[in-house]
Amino acid sequence: MTFSVNHPILFVLAGIIIAVVLAQSVFFLVMAWRRGIKMGMDKKKLKRVAISAAVFTIAPAIAIIISVATLSKDLGIPLPWLRLSVVGSQSYETIAASNTMEAMGNSLGSGVALNATQYVTVALVMTISIMVGIWLVPVVAKKMQSGMITMEKRDKKWADIFSASMFVGMIAAFLGFVFCDVSSVFSGDMTGLIPVLVMLVSALCMCLSGLLVKVFKARWISDYALPVSLVLGMASAIPITAWLS
Amino acid sequence: MNNEMNCSIATGTGENYMNSVHRWGRIWNLSVMIILFAFPVAVGLIFRALPDLKGLGLGLLATAPMYWAVGIVETFTYIPMLGAGGSYLSFVTGNISNLKLPCALNALDQAGVKGNSDEGEVLSTIAIAVSSIVTTLIIVLGVVLLIPLRPLLENPVLDPAFAQILPALFGALGVVFVSRNWKISIAPIVLMLILFISIPALNSGTVGIMVPVSVIFTLIVSRIMYKKGWL
Structure with missing residues (x-):
């Protein structure tokens, strides 16, 4: 079978993986929604949050499509589609692809189409290099949450300040960046x-x-x-x- | 009902729910990890291509150490902010600081609940899940329509708008959170302004690294202020 960065099989493979990731989001949405209802939260409140989140997401999501379009010139559509639908970003994928292509004696953006070996190598580097969060969260999330709950039990006021400080700290970094x-x-x-x-x-x-x-x-x-x-x-x-x- | 709503996530059915979130979160994340690896493996098998070992080794050496380090720091920084359900989802679907976390923050702010409460866990998970679903569907639509949309997406008139997403996002979010928490906001904002203005290496590529620095600094300052009775 002749390889091409836009081969239909690549679309099918990427589509299957994205469907699984979509299923995870739907699963957690249903679980949280049911929990909210069980707790006595107003359905209207839950709907308002969901609609607002959906509307808010539109502009940043369009920016992601632009990244897919940019990366697709060198990598075809399926790989950027997959990478940017899961954990990934234009800058990260570009760096990972450039580093790998240079290591193979080529360069990204040279106009030369990738062969299957180069494509597999680039995809592996992209996948391995940004996998940390996906496996580390299952390892540490429960322990960290227990720590937060213990802190809340010990000193509720400090737990609230702690939480607000984390948000403020993150926002301060981005305000500095501006x-x-x-x-x-x-x-x-x-x-x-x-x-x-x-x-x-x-x-x-x-x-x-x-x-x-x-x-x-x-x-x-x-x-x-x-x-x-x-x-x-x-x-x-x-x-x-x-x-x- | 209200008693249950107000209870901590550590008690009653809240504990069962959280155990369930962690159990399913582990199953989903580890499954996603495996299928993400399956993509290059499947491509290699279908097209009978092995990876270039030199390219793989050197590519990983040049890319992985920095992103692994950032990934570890981000995990510990973002989990307390995203909540359990939100963390499992966000670290799979990505775009945490520019999309998922602001989405969760906005949801908590609208509902007037704290992130570390039982309600906060539910609302941030709903916001992040909806955001992930909408993002995925919009990208699917974009991919299907990429060819007809390309002239519009690559229109230079729109470039400045998409280049300024982060300032637009954090301007709106910042005004809300800074005004509500102004006492603990002053020191980190001043520090970040000084660092970002005076150090040329700090830019859009390094802002992610500065988030944990700023968070730790804010926590230290808040702790001191709290101990002195200023909060």
Whole structure:
């Protein structure tokens, strides 16, 4: 059988694996939903969370399709489709593929089609190098959760602060990242301000949403505040980039 | 009913539920791990191709150590934030910091519940599961329509919008969480601003490494403030 990076069999193989991963998500969704109902949680509340999560996901998911399109030029469609539907990212897959191709005396993006040996080697490196989380979570999650519960029993207030601190710590890192190119302004390059202004637009949209919820007492607005702010922030990047570039 | 709702995940049916989450999570994750390996193996068998051992060895050497280290640190950092069900799912479906975790955070914020509560575990799992399903389906749609969609997806006009997803996302999320936790937010934000502005090597490629640094720093500062009675 002649190999091609877009061979129909590769689509079938990737499709089967993605179907299993999809089944895992459905399984956990049903399990959590049933648990919520059993606990007496309002069905409407659960639905609101589900709808909001779905709406929020659309823009980042489109960005993932763009990554699939970019990677598909060298690797075909099935492998990027598989890798970006499971744990993976454009930057990681590009690095893994480039490192492997260079080790085989080739380079990614050279325009030469991959043969089956190169393809299998690249896929193996991609799979092995990012497998840690998938097996480590089953090993440590229960113990870590027990630790959290013990901490909560010992000191409820500190457990709440601990949880909030973790979220704040993560957000602080990304807020810092937004400013990483800002020093370029001192050399006359204003593009470093683009992410900062986009962040401010998005934050402003979120504040306005909060204000609208209070003024009109329309709680439903808060369900869509994050996805709408995200999309408006992203949209603002187009004129801001044109202005500052 | 309310008593049950308020109970800790460590008691009553909550414990049974959590045991079930861990049992099924282990089964699913280990199964997914095996089938992910099955892809290159199956391709090799079908097309009668063995991996290039030199390429495999050197490729792994250049790629795996960094991503294994990051993976270990990320696992310990994100599990307490994602909850049990959310962790099993997120570490299979990926895009944790830019999609799954913000989704869970938003769900908890909307419902006004804490992540370490019984309700929080349920809601974050639902949010992450729905997000994973929607992402998978949108990618399937994108793959099916990739050829007709390619001119639109690769339209240079849209490039800046998709290049700025993280600032747009964390601007919106940040304003909510920082305003609610401003006392514990000041020190880590100041530290991260100083580090990211002053060290050129810190950029989009290294922000993932800085998340655990920032989380540990925030925990230390919060602990000190808590002990001094400032929180």
